[in-house]
Amino acid sequence: MNEMTITNAQYTTTDNTTIKCEIGGIRMQVPTDPSNRHYDEIKKQVDAGTLTIADAD
Amino acid sequence: MSKARQLADNGAGGQNKNLVINGSMAIHQRGGTITLANGAVTYTLDRMCFFKSHAGTNTVEQSTDAPVGFLNSLKVTTTVADASVAAGDRVAMIYRMEGLDAAKLEFGSSSAKTITISFYVKSSITGTHGGAVGNGSDNRAYPFTYTISDANTWERKTITVAGDTTGTWAVTNARSLQVCWGLGVGSTYSGSAGAWEAADRNSASGATTGVLTTANATWFITGIQIEAESFATPFAPKSFAEDLIDCQRYYFKFLEGDDKEIGVGWYFSSSHASFMFRYPTTMRATPTGIDETGTGYYTLFRNGGSDAFNSVTFENGSTEQFSAFNNSEMSGTAGQAGIVRGTNASSKIEFDAEI
Numbered sequence: 001m002n003e004m005t006i007t008n009a010q011y012t013t014t015d016n017t018t019i020k021c022e023i024g025g026i027r028m029q030v031p032t033d034p035s036n037r038h039y040d041e042i043k044k045q046v047d048a049g050t051l052t053i054a055d056a057d
Numbered sequence: 058m059s060k061a062r063q064l065a066d067n068g069a070g071g072q073n074k075n076l077v078i079n080g081s082m083a084i085h086q087r088g089g090t091i092t093l094a095n096g097a098v099t100y101t102l103d104r105m106c107f108f109k110s111h112a113g114t115n116t117v118e119q120s121t122d123a124p125v126g127f128l129n130s131l132k133v134t135t136t137v138a139d140a141s142v143a144a145g146d147r148v149a150m151i152y153r154m155e156g157l158d159a160a161k162l163e164f165g166s167s168s169a170k171t172i173t174i175s176f177y178v179k180s181s182i183t184g185t186h187g188g189a190v191g192n193g194s195d196n197r198a199y200p201f202t203y204t205i206s207d208a209n210t211w212e213r214k215t216i217t218v219a220g221d222t223t224g225t226w227a228v229t230n231a232r233s234l235q236v237c238w239g240l241g242v243g244s245t246y247s248g249s250a251g252a253w254e255a256a257d258r259n260s261a262s263g264a265t266t267g268v269l270t271t272a273n274a275t276w277f278i279t280g281i282q283i284e285a286e287s288f289a290t291p292f293a294p295k296s297f298a299e300d301l302i303d304c305q306r307y308y309f310k311f312l313e314g315d316d317k318e319i320g321v322g323w324y325f326s327s328s329h330a331s332f333m334f335r336y337p338t339t340m341r342a343t344p345t346g347i348d349e350t351g352t353g354y355y356t357l358f359r360n361g362g363s364d365a366f367n368s369v370t371f372e373n374g375s376t377e378q379f380s381a382f383n384n385s386e387m388s389g390t391a392g393q394a395g396i397v398r399g400t401n402a403s404s405k406i407e408f409d410a411e412i
Contacts, residue, residue: 003096004097005096005097012371012372013370017372017373017374018346024094028346029346029347029348029371030345031344031345031346031371031374033342033343035341035342036342036345037411038345038409
């Protein structure tokens, strides 16, 4: 029950510790912590093939 | 009896028995009236979230309409009704308890404790209302009902539930026991009241959907208590400061508005400024950083001048702090330091470690 609309996902830095994205239209920066509910949902959507995380600039 | 006297009397039962944080609805860090997102979880007053999936519109706000002994309540208003409730439609308020707090209930074992949920509720919709206790995996549920006898009148309700001896109940920092109050739930997420089942439920079969289907319907709640007892005891209030710091384990607004300090900043290079955020308490998990962005929303004041920038990039977060930088809009001298501030009425930094 944590459905989220996630778009424009991209790693913030090359160490891949944080992902910048929009969740429900709001700019957020999500740490790659498995206990973080936003990261948990990002991971589910990536695993399902519905979301791709771009490399850091 | 005065509110002050009632507040004092409410403390008689001890302060640690209530497993709910912000049960008195005193803390609303996000502030304002919040419109529930569709098809998603929306956090509103601290620790209180909603799941909404229907064609209408609901708003949530903190209210000063409260029963004797309380200063605040949570108010839901249906601003646009959904006249036809499909099987999968639902809107429910949910209290999600962290496993570290729920562990003492020993759910999922033969030692599972009986719990009693009590709360004050008031609604324009009378009749049988529903809700459900469930686990964090959304595959165990105990639907319940309660009756609102008189419209727009505060009433205290109690629900006693025998602890679930099966199922998976987190005892870590993950989502564990949760209580839903259904405000209009279709058949898919409604089950038979009074028994545990292996299902995802937000309400009980036969409960009213009137809050969802009636324009301008209202539903208020406060004084929520969950305790390991087979009966309800008086609500055990915490101080405002205690509730606030407990809430900040899950959500924390670092700043909002103009001329609000972030802290010391320095130029790592001429085009890269670094600074950091330290939280007031250890958060449940490394939080999501949220920055409101716009022209000149943040400024590094240094060397008798200022260097404005529009956004914050977070890196290397933990449950204690988050480092941050901007390397796209800065212009300074490597090694110089100064003070970083929010410099626009709309500047805002938030950290979210909700479950």
